[in-house]
Amino acid sequence: MQFTTSAAHYDRFMGRYAPSLAAALAEAARVTPGSRVVDVGCGPGGLTRELVARLGAANVAAIDPAPQFVAACRERNPGADVREGVAEALPWADREFDAALSSLVVGFMRDPDRGVREMARVTRPGGTVAACMWDTTAGGMAMLRTFWSAVRQIAPNVEGERSMAGTGEGDIADRFARAGLEDVVGGALAAGADYVDFEDFWAPFTYAVGPAGQYLASLPREQRARVRDACRAAIPEGPFSLDARAWYARGTVPTLQADRLSNA
């Protein structure tokens, strides 16, 4: 899926979860000072910023296919090596990094298994590959659960985001194992965001960011209003916070079989 909206709109829609999610993924990936890490599918740079804070900009690289996100990520993370491109064809040499991380991207890759193999290829033997996606299968991401539940009140059979790659428990771990990564572990990451009121929640859905925003934009005006009303009924008055669960996996690039992981 292409992300064509501005970084500012992404920030208000999903970027507000970045500080908590990025810290949780960096912890789960056991990112340690002195290591060199690439953020695959960096968007405007929420995880990149966390990595720069932990490792210094000179030790951080990032890549995304959306030019406006690449520009924002570069501006927000001066000194980091931020490039335009896709996970399936990373422009770095074999074994260049100590770790490759990816936040909320596996499900958007055209070929997620190839993307994972590429992340393993650019990571040194013994290094770490880690990725996460929101739990939109079991509904652990409250913001998206609220939206798609509202949609299903008017269109019960809409698939929404529940069958995207990586969104089911264990899916990313299975992909990592298939890619030949070792010592694969997975689990849940806890994140969240604060909202000042319902409009703060609703307005970002109208920016057409990601599958939810693009689906809303595709509806006739009267149906959009019905989805809004259903969301309004599910959200409390005044300021509120929403929890968000992501599934993650972490794996190690095998020491003896590193050549086998190269993308043929």
Ligand SMILES: C[S@@+](CC[C@H](N)C(=O)[O-])C[C@H]1O[C@@H](n2cnc3c(N)ncnc32)[C@H](O)[C@@H]1O
């Ligand atoms: C939901 S955003 C996540 C952005 C950021 N990682 C974050 O956590 O906020 C998904 C990102 O994946 C990027 N993307 C889509 N297809 C991709 C691909 N094949 N390879 C790498 N990134 C991709 C999009 O441009 C977008 O920035």
